[in-house]
Amino acid sequence: MTYILGISAFYHDSAAALIIDGKIISAAQEERFSRKKHDPRYPFNAVEFVLKNSKVKLSQIDYIVFFEKPFLKFERLLETYLAFAPRGFKSFCMSMPIWLKEKLFQKEFLFQKLKQHDENFDNINKIYFSEHHYSHAASAFYPSPFKDAVILTLDGVGEWATTTVATGNGNEIKMLKEIHFPHSIGLLYSAFTYYTGFKVNSGEYKVMGLAPYGEPKYQDIILKELVDLKDDGSFRLKMKYFNYATGLTMTNDKFANLFGQKVRNPKKDLLTQFHMDIAASIQAVIEKIILKLTESLSKEFKSKNLCMAGGVALNCVANGKILKNSIFKNIWIQPAAGDAGGSLGAALAFWYKELGNKRNPNLNKDEMRGSYLGPSFENNQVEKTLKSLNAIYEKQNDENLIDLIANELKNEKTVGWFQGRMEFGPRALGARSIIADPRSDKMQKELNLKVKFRESFRPFAPSVLREDLNDWFELNCDSPYMLLVSDIKKNLQIPMSKNDQKLFGIDKLNVKRSSIPAVTHVDYSARLQTVHKETNPRYYNLMKKFKEITNCPVLVNTSFNVRGEPIVCTIEDAFRCFMGTNLDILACENFILYKKKQDINLAKNYKNKFHLD
């Protein structure tokens, strides 16, 4: 058997992934263990987890593959400095000591870190380096269900590339085109994230969420002044407005003057209509660029299939538009599209490219196992831990658990749902989720303010049973990783259960769009997850039961954490979050905990525990 360990680290979102004979076995982000969001440090805990999960020692691993090439990245920093010199001297000086100390000599540095897992690990030649965008492309194509595809990777920046086009066929990926730093859609979006007062690299979702509240009034200015967009979707940014290549901020005064307001200070300045219009404008521009790019790729390569990865591929609104405009028939996006997924891509790239192994994709299912690749806990471990935490709990068999929780959801209770293996990637998919009834009018506000401690405008995403998708949403394909946005059907016609059909004499019920207000965005769109029996049977069964008693195959699904906190990983994390928020119930494997039965002294002040982002 061939064991390959993939690692991404030292930028943002470090992670580890293990594949055995090309099969994806486990993967996790370091932030979940260290409890530091987007933790970029060497992923010691994540590596420990993937090794222990397969009961292997590091010295038994055949190849260790790092997701990018440090020297290429160093070259980019150096040349950027030289190209813009003497501007940028300060940021160059600030980054150099870290580069010289840790990053440039990464092979030796990594070797020393790896030795901490197993002192018998003594072969530095087992360490290999992939290229940043090659790792992204590999993470998008190899686990996909396609034999051939066009692969588009879009992110802020890796080594040099910010956008790449490749083709995948069988086990081969050919990199064909690249757009280089400083021209980057990711950094363009981040510049606006910065300008609207959110945190770069994590606040991009908020800009996307804010966009439907605004008008794209500044779209033309952005396209005229900031971006030179060609017909084929390739682009260049006009660098006189940006500061990221040389300075310590994303944008400069010229940028602010263009729109007539200063950068928003999140501590002092309120969000106004202006910021919503700015968000709507940059979102419209990003969509325009992505649509142009994908249209020209579709024409050029005449492929039905598109694979995507890179941080920008998490922009689910743009992804939904590629499908809606039928640019590609099929689209598959790596659920860990950001740099964490690079660890998996690097390992897979080695298996197929360096070792030349054949690839036999299953056209009906991808290789990600629903992205449930993290740690899980047996019932006996759960009970032991809950006891040690002085929790009051009751154990239920599978059937009663599903019954009880479905009924509590119906009674507008909020539930922490901690089941099975933790998700790999930024979305909670029904393993570490907070779930609730989407039909409730008060739910969006209540969840945002009392459970998540975040802005009330943030929309929630729905999970929907795959077989009921077409009755509720304008989408005709799987979206298991919550990476596609779709409109809620205008005229919802909900099929009635057999009993109700007999009772009412009709087989379909006309329902208004607003029947699921908690997951309906102002523009009637929703970022949705399709739930499949094969990958998450317990969540599927719960939703099926909920549908049986409410006629609604949809649940609110939001990540199990509060604002600024990484998604919960362990039972302790889950209990702490449950006790520190207004969650009503915690369902942890077969154990149910009711908030009102717990000793309130066990609640820690949780609201301000994590930094606000």
Ligand SMILES: [Fe+2]
């Ligand atoms: Fe990246």
